[in-house]
Amino acid sequence: xxxxxxxxxxxxxxxxxxxxxxxxxxxxxxxxxxxxxxxxxxxxxxxxxxxxxxxxxxxxxxxxxxxxxxxxxxxxxxxxxxxxxxxxxxxxxxxxxxxxxxxxxxxxxxxxxxxxxxxxxxxxxxxxxxxxxxxxxxxx
Numbered sequence: 723x724x725x726x727x728x729x730x731x732x733x734x735x736x737x738x739x740x741x742x743x744x745x746x747x748x749x750x751x752x753x754x755x756x757x758x759x760x761x762x763x764x765x766x767x768x769x770x771x772x773x774x775x776x777x778x779x780x781x782x783x784x785x786x787x788x789x790x791x792x793x794x795x796x797x798x799x800x801x802x803x804x805x806x807x808x809x810x811x812x813x814x815x816x817x818x819x820x821x822x823x824x825x826x827x828x829x830x831x832x833x834x835x836x837x838x839x840x841x842x843x844x845x846x847x848x849x850x851x852x853x854x855x856x857x858x859x860x861x862x
Contacts, residue, residue: 728856728859729854729855729856729859730852730853730854730856731758731852731853731856732850732851732852732853733753733850733851733853734751734848734849734850734851735750735751735753735763735834735835735849735850735851736748736750736751736835736837736847736848736849737848738766738768738846738847738848739846739847739848740844740845740846740847741777741837741839741841741842741844741845741846741847742839742842743842744839744840744841744842745838745840746838747777747778747836747837747838747839747847748836748837748847749834749836750834750835750836750837750849751834752784752787752790752832752833752834753832753833753834753851753853754831754832755826755831755832755833755851755853756831757853757856757857757858758853758854758855758856758857759854759855759856759857760825760826760827760853760854760855761825761826761833761851761852761853761854762823762824762825762826762851762852762853762854763781763805763823763824763825763826763833763835763849763850763851763852764821764822764823764849764850764851764852765779765805765806765821765822765823765824765835765837765847765848765849766820766821766846766847766848766849766850767807767818767819767820767821767822767845767846767847768818768819768845768846768847769818769819769845769846770807770818770844770845771844771845772841772844772845773809773810774809774840774841775807775809775839775840775841775844775845776806776807776808776809776839776840777806777807777837777838777839777845777847778802778806778837778838778839779802779803779805779806779822779824779835779836779837779838780792780802780835780836780838781793781798781802781805781824781826781833781834781835782833782834782835782836783797783826783828783830783832783833783834784830784831784832785830785831785832786832787832790832790834793826793828793833794828797826797827797828797829798824798825798826798827798828799824799825799827800823800824800825801824802824804822804824805822805823805824806822806837807820807822809840818845833851835849837849
């Protein structure tokens with residue numbers, strides 16, 4: 723039997739931080755998915771006090787880190803819209819203090835994500851990549 727920890731790798735795209743400037747948000751760092759076929763992006767949202775705030779996710783891909791472009795919907799399981807948060811009344815663990823995820827199934831080597839908000843500073847956000855389905859893994 724394979725041990726689960728050997729079949730995945732976790733890498734930080736956006737370390738937990740306040741969302742930042744309106745319209746800019748947080749630009750994630752680029753991760754290299756070489757050696758892994760699957761990438762699950764997990765977005766975390768902390769306590770949100772502004773009910774009118776929205777958080778938009780933009781996932782990017784590229785064959786080189788200097789030429790990242792937005793990912794086509796066909797290369798995602800889930801959507802960027804569902805990974806973000808729309809304006810709503812916030813309730814703990816419903817509208818804030820939640821995690822959302824989307825999976826990248828495209829073929830590009832590099833992946834990144836940005837979180838853009840309609841409010842400045844405010845809520846802490848984060849994004850981690852869980853790389854799965856390694857090309858080489860230990861066997862039992």
